[in-house]
Amino acid sequence: MKAIRIEQNGGPDAMALADVPEPQPGANEVRVRHHAIGVNFIDTYHRSGLYKTSLPSGLGLEAAGVVDAVGANVTRFRTGDRIAYCSGPIGAYAEAHVVNEARAVKLPAAIPYDVAAAATLRGMTARYLLRKTFRVEQRHAVVIHAAAGGVGQIAVQWAKHLGALVIAVVGGDAKAEIARALGADHVIVQGREDIALRVREITGVGAHVVYDGVGKDTFAASLDSLRPLGMMVSYGNASGPPPDVNPLTLSQKGSLFLTRPTLFHYTATVEQLDETAADLFDAIERGAVKIAPPKRYALADAAQAHRDLEARKTTGSLVLTP
Numbered sequence: 001m002k003a004i005r006i007e008q009n010g011g012p013d014a015m016a017l018a019d020v021p022e023p024q025p026g027a028n029e030v031r032v033r034h035h036a037i038g039v040n041f042i043d044t045y046h047r048s049g050l051y052k053t054s055l056p057s058g059l060g061l062e063a064a065g066v067v068d069a070v071g072a073n074v075t076r077f078r079t080g081d082r083i084a085y086c087s088g089p090i091g092a093y094a095e096a097h098v099v100n101e102a103r104a105v106k107l108p109a110a111i112p113y114d115v116a117a118a119a120t121l122r123g124m125t126a127r128y129l130l131r132k133t134f135r136v137e138q139r140h141a142v143v144i145h146a147a148a149g150g151v152g153q154i155a156v157q158w159a160k161h162l163g164a165l166v167i168a169v170v171g172g173d174a175k176a177e178i179a180r181a182l183g184a185d186h187v188i189v190q191g192r193e194d195i196a197l198r199v200r201e202i203t204g205v206g207a208h209v210v211y212d213g214v215g216k217d218t219f220a221a222s223l224d225s226l227r228p229l230g231m232m233v234s235y236g237n238a239s240g241p242p243p244d245v246n247p248l249t250l251s252q253k254g255s256l257f258l259t260r261p262t263l264f265h266y267t268a269t270v271e272q273l274d275e276t277a278a279d280l281f282d283a284i285e286r287g288a289v290k291i292a293p294p295k296r297y298a299l300a301d302a303a304q305a306h307r308d309l310e311a312r313k314t315t316g317s318l319v320l321t322p
Contacts, residue, residue, distance in 0.1 A: 001096055002020075002322070004094065024069070028074060029071040032085070033065045033095070035065045035113035036063065037319060037320040038061070041237075058094060060093035061088040062121045082107040084107045085104040086263075087263065102270050111285070118294035119284065123289065123291075125235070128261070128267070129151075133231075133233055134231045134233060138164070140208045140209065141164070141167065141203045142211070145190075145212045146171075147182075148168075148170050148178040152179075153182055155211060157183060167184070167188065167199055169195060170189060170190065190218065195222075195225060196221045208227065209230060210222040211235065213237075215239045216241060219242035226256055228255060231258075231259065238312075298320070301320075
């Protein structure tokens, strides 16, 4: 079968389409024949070496498709089930992949494969950020960075559905229009406006929570956007890792809370995973969250997908098609 492989860390050109043996499921594993594969920023971290992996390696953590083989002791799925997964193991950039049944979820018939591949990781991330890391309620002032991106588009809609005052931060005018169309109450264009100053003008005292997946370029402004006792949620490194923080800085800025969460810790058990996925799929089916049609690339064009993603040329989600 065809799969993307890297022999060493590097830029997008480190990726190559290769012929590899078709994987066979072991105990408690299923093989998924992919219909669509998610492309996420974390894939670029694995490719570049920011997040270490054993080499040579595949890439990709997320896909949707059909179970076409099951290993011993599998109880959650059977052959023919529609299925989605988003927490690996690494190797989803392939025509098929083997995953542990405890890390996959059944895909409702109403949700297309490309939507699932575009939204499972991003949507479950938005869900734990908004409902678990900081539980957003009515009238909370919420700042969402990269609001026109994959996680951002879902988070803006979901936060607005929950009754929050949504302040979206974006990288340009076209992305500002996307954020407004999704329901953002206010939009700040990064690099043109002082983010923290505008947040304080809008809210009077600062935001209850800032969701920052950008990292280095926005971290300081995010801290300065918070009201006393506010929470800074740093969940990504799109512009590079954020700087180290002296705990005294949090005290001086208003006894702030700072957390760096990951999806895995919020979906560590089967029960947590199923609850998170069910919440997301329900929000999509009810129309509370609408997933824009993802930009599609052939599996062989995965390197170009990474170039476009890292250059911030894209909005919404990207998927690969085998």
